[in-house]
Amino acid sequence: MKINSLTDSELQDLLATNEFDNELRRQALALRRNFYGNKIFIRGLIEFTNYCHNNCYYCGLRCENKNLVRYRLNTKEILACADKGYALGFRTFVLQGGEDDYFSDEVLVPLIRQLHQQHPDAAITLSIGERSKESYKALFKAGAERYLLRHETANAEHYAQLHPVRQSFAIRQHCLQDLKEIGYVVGSGFMVGSPGQTAATLIEDLRFLQKLNPDMIGIGPFIHHADTPFADMPNGDLQLTLRLIAILRIMFPTALIPATTALATLSPEGRNLGLAYGANVLMPNLTPVMLRKSYSLYDNKASTGLESAEYLEKLKNEMTEQGWKIVVDRGNPVSGVEIISNYQL
Numbered sequence: 001m002k003i004n005s006l007t008d009s010e011l012q013d014l015l016a017t018n019e020f021d022n023e024l025r026r027q028a029l030a031l032r033r034n035f036y037g038n039k040i041f042i043r044g045l046i047e048f049t050n051y052c053h054n055n056c057y058y059c060g061l062r063c064e065n066k067n068l069v070r071y072r073l074n075t076k077e078i079l080a081c082a083d084k085g086y087a088l089g090f091r092t093f094v095l096q097g098g099e100d101d102y103f104s105d106e107v108l109v110p111l112i113r114q115l116h117q118q119h120p121d122a123a124i125t126l127s128i129g130e131r132s133k134e135s136y137k138a139l140f141k142a143g144a145e146r147y148l149l150r151h152e153t154a155n156a157e158h159y160a161q162l163h164p165v166r167q168s169f170a171i172r173q174h175c176l177q178d179l180k181e182i183g184y185v186v187g188s189g190f191m192v193g194s195p196g197q198t199a200a201t202l203i204e205d206l207r208f209l210q211k212l213n214p215d216m217i218g219i220g221p222f223i224h225h226a227d228t229p230f231a232d233m234p235n236g237d238l239q240l241t242l243r244l245i246a247i248l249r250i251m252f253p254t255a256l257i258p259a260t261t262a263l264a265t266l267s268p269e270g271r272n273l274g275l276a277y278g279a280n281v282l283m284p285n286l287t288p289v290m291l292r293k294s295y296s297l298y299d300n301k302a303s304t305g306l307e308s309a310e311y312l313e314k315l316k317n318e319m320t321e322q323g324w325k326i327v328v329d330r331g332n333p334v335s336g337v338e339i340i341s342n343y344q345l
């Protein structure tokens with residue numbers, strides 16, 4: 001099965017059945033092993049603010065959710081999280097937050113500079129939503145080199161079902177182009193099973209990603225949150241998420257694909273299954289424990305078990321038992337030269 005030469009209707013058939021899941025998984029794992037061996041890269045996640053001026057219908061951090069205790073870490077606290085993570089063996093930090101106006105470039109640029117100076121061998125990844133190109137440039141210059149911004153859906157009508165009118169599909173797409181042009185290592189992605197998603201919109205997502213060609217692709221199931229307009233919507237499907245992870249691995253053999261927290265929240269085996277279908281990244285949480293429940297993107301978000309950086313040793317052991325190896329490494333995407341010399345199925 002050659003995923004990259006499938007037509008839209010063939011892809012649609014593939015998505016609609018579990019008949020080929022074992023074959024997809026086999027190919028995905030072969031590619032993953034080829035490029036990354038049994039390595040798992042870890043990213044230390046610092047959820048540094050849960051303020052957000054946006055109002056995405058699916059997310060518990062939306063500004064209209066008044067039931068959430070809001071917090072933001074100051075520069076000192078963020079740097080302390082990173083220090084703790086560095087000592088544990090993290091060489092990538094993901095600074096993730098809602099779109100919080102407090103964190104202007106005047107605040108973020110010195111913070112990133114300092115983090116970069118303190119840990120020059122660690123990669124700084126930002127996941128802080130839509131900003132101007134000038135801002136993206138300033139943050140890049142300060143030392144941030146990777147950026148996660150999910151496109152959420154590549155279909156404009158579907159985007160409008162997930163977001164209020166003032167959040168524009170065109171701007172989201174534009175931001176991703178800006179990030180690429182500036183030279184960030186870019187990550188994108190989408191939720192599986194978001195309300196209004198269809199097989200056709202999923203194919204558009206895959207085609208969009210083929211055009212964007214990101215280095216990192218994050219997908220996870222949609223999980224409803226009680227304090228959002230989507231409280232009564234069904235959660236995304238585990239098996240479809242796993243199938244899509246395998247398809248993405250085959251389409252993007254060298255991509256960095258996390259087994260996401262949403263996957264681990266949906267099922268106790270979610271993390272292991274994500275890795276077994278081709279994911280190669282885990283993102284344990286470095287946020288101060290008492291704040292974690294407030295970073296409530298969706299109900300029951302896992303944050304205290306093996307998602308927690310405190311349990312890194314336990315996580316390492318569990319991964320070793322399954323034949324994987326968590327490494328102390330920045331976890332860069334492999335380069336083109338390696339691809340050509342290694343590629344075989």
Ligand code: 5AD
Nearest residue numbers: 058059150191221222223262297298
């Ligand atoms: N379920 C699953 N994922 C969610 N996200 C936000 N809300 C939810 C939810 N209810 C994801 C979005 C966003 C990322 C930070 O978290 O895709 O880009």
Ligand code: SF4
Nearest residue numbers: 052054056059062098
């Ligand atoms: Fe804000 Fe991101 Fe949640 Fe949307 S998904 S409300 S932008 S934190």
